[in-house]
Amino acid sequence: MKIIVAIKQVPERDAQVRIDSTGKWIEETDLQWALNESDAYALEEALQFKEQHGGEVVVVSAGPERVGSTIREALAKGADRAIHTDCNDLGERDALGVARLLAAAIRTEQPDLVLTGLQSDDLGYGQTGVILAELLGLPHASLILHVEKSEGGITVKRELEEGWFQNIELPLPAALTIQSGGNKLRYATLMGIKRAKTKEVRRLTAAELGVADEPAVTLERIAMPQKQKSTQILSGTPQEAAAALVEKLKFEVRVL
């Protein structure tokens, strides 16, 4: 069984992001990077599946040179090899553009299962995995917590609202987007990192894959969230003020 996990490198959770001079992207120098959280769960699910049923786990990641460190982390945790699709314009590509890059790299592998995280912690489109399934022509399910092997394919557990779950049967090959929190993540080890050095990382450029970038959506401008703190003093007698407060909580803030 060959499992592909598409992973993304995103700014570290505690990173202080600043907007760069173009106003269209963040300043990347001095930024620390990490593996996107739900992708880490996708990788964990793939590794556990492989540990139970055997096979191979291949990670695919698109992005510039810096992505190499995140790829190595995935290899250190137990992925067998990696494909790095080299591109410097990740921020300008829309979800379709990125999915096209990944699909081109994945197609040659003929995988049985393709996993991605549900969405990225930076842009948060939540579309790449779904579009990827479409491009690869695979059946697809999203918001997955667990994958289990069944008779003719796999059974997946989806998380719905309010503590409801749904179990679905899927044939293989299939593509799934994985939700955070379904597993306990493993920590990276020194031995893993050392062993990762000898694992294969194939680098492919967008040109080699024959994928041109024709974005349907472009980023115009990015902005920091504005901090808003407005204090209102309610005047009048205590009774009047309390009545006004209830009014506001009911109709303005809608918490009552």
Place this chain on the structure above:
Amino acid sequence: MVQMPLTLAEPAHFSVVERLAFAVLGVASGALFWRRFGPILHKILESKRDPGFRLFPLGRRIRDFTWEVLCQAKVIRERPLPGLAHAFVFWGFCAFALVTINHCAVGLGVGFLSSEGWFSRLYFYLAGAFAIACAVGILGLFVRRFLVRPRWLGEKLSWESGFIAFLIFFLMVTYLAAFFVPAASHAAALLWWLHTLTLLVFLPIIPHTKHLHLVLSPATVFLSRGGFSDIPPLAGDEDFGLVAGADLTRLVSLQAYSCVECGRCTEHCPAANTGKILNPKEIILGLRGYLNEFGPKSAEPLLSKHIELEAPFQCTTCGACEFQCPVGIEHLPILVGLRRGAVNTGTWEDDHGAKLFLALERGSNALGMQATERDKFIQKQDFPIFDGTQEYCLWLGCMGAYDPKGREIVADFARVMTYLGTTFGVLRKEKCTGDPVRRLGNDLLFQQLTEANLDALAQNNVKKIVSICPHCVRTIQEDWKEYGLPPEVEHHSEFMARHLSRLPKPAQQETIVFHDPCYLGRYRDVYEEPRNIIKGAGHLVEAPRSRERSFCCGAGGGLAFLSEETGERVSHVRASELAGTGAQIVGTACPFCNSMLRDALTATGTSAPQLLDIAQLTARALPRLDSGNATSDVRESN
């Protein structure tokens, strides 16, 4: 020359048969000794070389050897009575060396100390005096082991120890008796033979029992790494710590065979005393058992048959064992080495451990909080950002930046610095020093954190660091050295003690019991500074176990982040001991101790003493400025 009443009687002459018999028995005894000792020596020498080991400079080694072996200082200081008894036996043995050589030489007809010459006479008297002391000493040790039976010596009575004690006693008696029989008599010959036979029985027993320490421990003390908890660097791409026999180094193997099973380590171990599986003595004996069974080239995992996987992970790295051990065994590099082996290869699976590691892989602090929480705290306290113009970089540490009580301590220490007019600033961004992951054996994370921090400090041109956390101080000063040159660093107790004369004293004088943090005391040798600060703030009370013998709070070695599952809580034991002194305040100097004791003291009952850091004790007496209201702010915000 003064006529001396007693002379040592020696047999007149030896027949050829006697000489032959002596020679044969002597060779047989030596051969039996070697048959057991040879393989042990071989196992030690066959072990891997110690990475980073340097024999020179010798000065330190000679000093330790003189103090710990020749003077028996550690043996005596930590257990005065049995220690002294042991010292007399040891000195007796030393004094006897020459006598014994001569004794054997006599048997071969080449005795060189004649009982007539004044030097030999004097020497025999001296040896006689030591023989008496030695006999009394061994008798005392015998009584202790077989009648008093302290539980540290183990449940089982060791009959071989009794037999050895008897042999030593008999050696002394047969020597002394020879002063009271006529020279060249049958009695003299009988005594000579009894003494000799005892010696020849004694020799081959040595390597079979813990008395092997007679031969090995002087070397162990001389060759020890020396630094406290001196964790060796990993050598090459295939070294992940102590995974299997092939990872045992010569020093570790030598130490494993040197243990004299005295149980001092266990007596002081917080884990062993609260019902955990870990027992430091059994760790060392477990390694010995492993070496005996599998040898130093084996691929068999160390953490299986002879040592349980959980055992090293229950260690608080308090260092009481390493500090106590009289034969120079260094437990911490071994315990941390075993953890390294399990963590660096991913063998150790623990939910809390994995959570800590993931928090530090993805974030900046061991508490798993957002770094923005630190930013908010800095803003709220109005701490200046370090820009290279200030004297000190105030290192907040995970506890100081994210823990509510730790924040109070930092805020109060900042007030003290401000009052003294010392300039300081905090780093805009700071990562965990890596203390918990270093002790838990995660070298990958430790290296990443160290390098990121060293980088940030170099970029900001930091020259001097001060911190409220002894764990940060130790890790920055000693452990970071593996990856670069850290700036100068000191603990806030050292800083405040230096400026004590300029700090105001509080009006009310309460009784304060001081809890020595392991990482400040045993690790850094700082005992007086916090005490001087406390003496300025109230009446100092000493806990039953204090200074070098202080009992851990249970937080060290990353254990603050794991769950303490078996047995009694270490912190509760310590908290009741501190509360039992009747002091009104428990004074601490470490935010981890503070955090552990905080809950534990509440659990001890309603009249629990107040818990305050030395920074808080000092800041209490500072005049309240309008702008210096920072402390109360933090309290409200929690």
